[in-house]
Amino acid sequence: MAHQYADIEEHDPDADWSLPGWLYTDPEYFEVEMARVLRPSWQIVCHQSDIAKPGDFHTIDYLGESVIAIRGQDGQVRAFANVCRHRAMRLVEGPAGCAKKLVCPYHAWAYETDGRLSGVPMKGDYPALRLEDNGLAGVDVEIWRGFVFVRLEDNGGPSVAAMMAPYDHEIAPYRFEDMRCISPVRLRERQVNWKNVGDNYSDNLHIPVAHDGLTRLFGKSYAIEAQPWVDKMSGGIVDRVSDNVWERFYQKHLPRAEHLPEANQRLWLYYKLWPNMAFDIYADQIDFMQWLPLTPTTSVLREMAFALPDAFTPEDRRREMKLVRYANWRINRVVNNEDTWLIERVQQGMASQSYTAGPIGASEVCLRSFARKIRQLIPEARQHRAPAPGWSRRPRVA
Structure with missing residues (x-):
């Protein structure tokens, strides 16, 4: 079987065009995309410290599946x-908990907690039952720098560590492994x-047009770049005092983070991992966000926030850091509202019949990178108009 991601960085003949509008609304395409893009992709569940003790678990629900990440004995x-192997009942409810069994x-x-089926009431009533063959269905797990990721299927795609390798040295000083959750899972x-x-x-390109606050904070320092499986965005907090009260407070009171090099003290970093996850990294905290598909036209944002525990922060700066x-939250709440409107x-x-695909600029390297991977995995994504219904059920041409 050919590697599904082979030659993904080869020249894309459609590189100067954005993904077409029908890919953002079409139900048939949505089902194909879920199978070829989302089911084989890694998704963050939690930090390993969130499931520190045997029996601690966190869950994530997406694509009609519910997954439990649990620490064994x-x-x-x-x-x-x-999913129970008997009648498909969900075993646990809610985002987190602890259970001996x-x-x-x-x-x-x-x-x-290792997935083995160990107890069945009226076991003799099931003549075909073999306990050893009916343990819980396993899901792939990867722990990268303290964060727990899962994926529903393995189609030969890269590990999280491999995706993040180009920037691992930049992330290392932030001590992800020592982070602790300061804001539990939020769903929007x-x-x-x-x-x-x-x-x-x-x-x-939308930053100076649509985000006045970020423009005041970053000046002209905002930059982007794209590696094969991760995008990087960054901006440095400028010295020019903002006329916005929360931006000005942040500029003035951001304390020194002793664990970070000088160049990172007033740097905001953003890393987007293929295909739908991102770390927002600040000197004061780290936010995680993923955008999980619900339908062709709806999604849910799943968010968490992390920081080094107080033990790593000098006592005289703890209160200042909390403020x-x-x-930071007040600033980014405005940014999030602006982005939601956009x-x-x-x-x-995208639903308009007038829109097909738009020209894409040479500087839009992250959008180009994402579109290239989508087109490689789903060749029909190159078509500016939706093909006739039933296209996904016709034999694929090798």
């Missing part, structure tokens, strides 16, 4: 489908296709 982190609330089948539904969230995240984090209107425009 042996200390190992594993992931399983949140995973006991189905329907018929009380019991599973160990948006009336947009998932790609519109990611396109906007990596779009450099700075609040200012992407919802772009989504509406």
Whole structure:
């Protein structure tokens, strides 16, 4: 079987065009994209410190699946489908918890934290049952710099570590492994296709047009670049005092982070991982966001925030750091509202019969990189108009 990601960086004959509008609304294309792009991709679940003790678990729900990441009695982190092997009942509810065993609330089948089926009421009533063959369905797990990722299928794509390798040296000083969650999982539904969230995240040209606050903070320092599997955006906090109260507070009171080099003290970094995850990295905290598809035209944003625990922060700066984090939140709440307004209107425009694909600038390197990978995985994405219904069920040409 050919490597699905082979030659993904070869020249794209459609490089000067954006992805066409029908890819952001079409139900048939959506199903293909979920199978070829999202199911084989890594998705963050939590930080390893969030499941520190045996039996601690976190869940993530997406693409009609629910996945449990749980620490076993042996200390190992594993992931399983949140589905009882008997009658498909969900084993656990909610984003997190702790359990010595995973006991189905329907018929009380019991599973160990390593996934083994260990208890079945009226076991003799099931003549075909073999306990060893009916453990929980496993899901791939990767722990990268303390963060726990899962993927539903393996089609030969890169690991998280491989994707992030070009920037691993830049991330190392932030001590991701020592981070602790300071804001639990938040879910925010948006009336947009998932790609519109990611396109906007990596779009450099809209910053000076639509984000006055970021422009005041960064001046002309905002920059982007694209590696094969990760985009990088960055901006340095300028010395010119902002006339906005929260921006000015952040500029004035951001304390020195002793664990960071001088060049990073007032630097905001953004890394977008293929295909739908991003780290927002500040000297004061780290935010994580992923945009999970719900339907062709709706998505849910899943967010968490992390920081080094107080033990790593001098006592006289803890209160100041908390206030700075609040200012950070106030600044980015405005940015998020601006982005929501933008992407919802772009989504509406994608449904217009007048729109096919738009020309894409040479400087829009992140959008080019993303579109190239989509076209490689789904060749029909090159067509500016949707093909006749049923195209996904016809034999693929090798």
